[in-house]
Amino acid sequence: MSHSTRRTRTFAALAEHQIIDRLLVTNLLNVRWLTGFTGSSAQVTLVDGTATLITDSRYEDQAREQLDASVDVVITGMTDGERPNDHLRRLLGSGASGFEADHMTVATHGALVEAFEGSDVVWHAVDGLLAELRRHKDESELNSLRRAATIADEALAATLPHLRAGVTERQAARILEAEMSDRGSERTSFDTIMASGPNGAKPHARPTERVMEDGDLVVIDFGATVDGYGSDMTRTFVVGGEPTAEQVRWYENVAHAQQAGVAQVQVGAELLSIHTTTHDHLTASGQEGTYSHGTGHGVGLFIHESPILSARIEGLVEASMTLTVEPGAYIPGVGGVRVEDLVIATPDGPETITRFPKGLAPSL
Numbered sequence: 001m002s003h004s005t006r007r008t009r010t011f012a013a014l015a016e017h018q019i020i021d022r023l024l025v026t027n028l029l030n031v032r033w034l035t036g037f038t039g040s041s042a043q044v045t046l047v048d049g050t051a052t053l054i055t056d057s058r059y060e061d062q063a064r065e066q067l068d069a070s071v072d073v074v075i076t077g078m079t080d081g082e083r084p085n086d087h088l089r090r091l092l093g094s095g096a097s098g099f100e101a102d103h104m105t106v107a108t109h110g111a112l113v114e115a116f117e118g119s120d121v122v123w124h125a126v127d128g129l130l131a132e133l134r135r136h137k138d139e140s141e142l143n144s145l146r147r148a149a150t151i152a153d154e155a156l157a158a159t160l161p162h163l164r165a166g167v168t169e170r171q172a173a174r175i176l177e178a179e180m181s182d183r184g185s186e187r188t189s190f191d192t193i194m195a196s197g198p199n200g201a202k203p204h205a206r207p208t209e210r211v212m213e214d215g216d217l218v219v220i221d222f223g224a225t226v227d228g229y230g231s232d233m234t235r236t237f238v239v240g241g242e243p244t245a246e247q248v249r250w251y252e253n254v255a256h257a258q259q260a261g262v263a264q265v266q267v268g269a270e271l272l273s274i275h276t277t278t279h280d281h282l283t284a285s286g287q288e289g290t291y292s293h294g295t296g297h298g299v300g301l302f303i304h305e306s307p308i309l310s311a312r313i314e315g316l317v318e319a320s321m322t323l324t325v326e327p328g329a330y331i332p333g334v335g336g337v338r339v340e341d342l343v344i345a346t347p348d349g350p351e352t353i354t355r356f357p358k359g360l361a362p363s364l
Contacts, residue, residue: 003036004070007051009133010034014046020098020124022047024088024112027103029301030130032228036066043084045091052091054084085115094120101125131306135298136320141229142344145299145322148185148231149342149353151224155179156235156356165214165239169194169207172218180224189223189230190303196239200336203293203328214240217247217335217360219328223303230303232324233354234340241361250287251337251360254329257281258339261295261325264317265343265350271313278327287329291338296324299342321345 014023025031025044032038034051039059045052052072055063060075067073074087099112113123137145159176173194180188195205196212200219212218221234236254238247261278275295282290298305299322307313309323317323323345328338339358344351 007034011049020096023098027100033134035071054087089116092121096124097121098124098126102127134300135306137322144227144229146353148224148226148229151180151183151185152231152233153356154183165212168209168211169196173207185224187225189225193221195219197335198333201330201332212239219336219338228301232299232342234326234338236337238360243360253285253287254327254337255339255358257327258325262343262350265345267317267319267345267347269317271307271315271317275309291328296326317345319345319347
């Protein structure tokens with residue numbers, strides 16, 4: 001699907017909206033999704049079937065290169081005396097206009113309202129319109145996600161030989177990130193988690209100078225990025241490759257819960273069932289330690305996209321949604337176990353695109 005098709009979908013959504021008939025897009029990820037533009041300063045207006053990108057003179061050449069001819073481009077410079085809001089007033093004209101309230105600061109909104117004083121534009125806060133459309137990935141997005149997941153798989157395989165006693169968390173994280181970069185990852189999709197021993201009990205721990213020891217559980221949560229789309233995977237290992245019976249029991253309880261959750265990624269199933277299934281499996285297993293974070297989330301240009309899988313989620317699994325399933329169990333002062341895959345919902349069932357083997361000591 002091309003960017004023009006994404007814009008067509010957005011205009012169709014605007015046509016169905018009961019309040020607004022035009023939209024100002026300021027979230028740079030949404031700008032990229034709509035147009036392909038990747039600069040750090042831009043906004044897009046959607047009015048009467050026409051998309052116009054406004055950026056500054058630093059990005060004139062980049063805008064011409066990245067945008068197709070159906071997108072109008074306005075370049076603001078230091079010499080013409082016109083500010084972006086001056087162009088917005090001309091482009092939006094009059095009528096009911098939406099702005100991305102969940103991505104606009106109070107100060108920016110105040111300047112916008114001031115710039116439109118005396119006009120016939122009526123501003124309406126819009127939350128989640130493009131986030132809802134972005135839930136459904138087109139084939140080009142899915143292919144970028146698959147490539148990112150493959151890079152992560154290969155990088156982890158290359159990193160595991162370095163996961164040994166005497167290595168610090170930061171050293172291991174740097175090796176993993178370098179392996180992803182060497183394979184074509186644009187950047188990490190989020191801050192890498194490399195949490196050993198007691199640090200593994202913190203779901204969002206950051207790598208420290210803690211030296212790994214034989215017998216430590218190590219939680220590794222990480223991702224690669226291709227074309228702006230990030231992968232997300234978590235594996236848990238034991239340093240030294242010799243898990244105790246208790247570690248095996250702990251791990252298998254989480255892994256079985258995770259697989260049960262993945263099996264719920266069926267088109268037409270309730271999104272809530274993914275969350276409740278993982279929780280129910282861990283409760284039934286008598287697993288010592290619990291997890292209080294959500295069970296997963298959508299993934300795309302942003303690593304935590306809609307939908308967020310928690311006890312409050314509503315709605316159904318729909319085709320081409322890309323979701324993580326990531327239950328965990330944590331015991332303060334001892335450590336943690338988490339297993340996570342990135343899964344595409346297809347008419348034929350869940351397609352797991354993070355394929356690195358599971359197990360506390362996988363054979364490579």
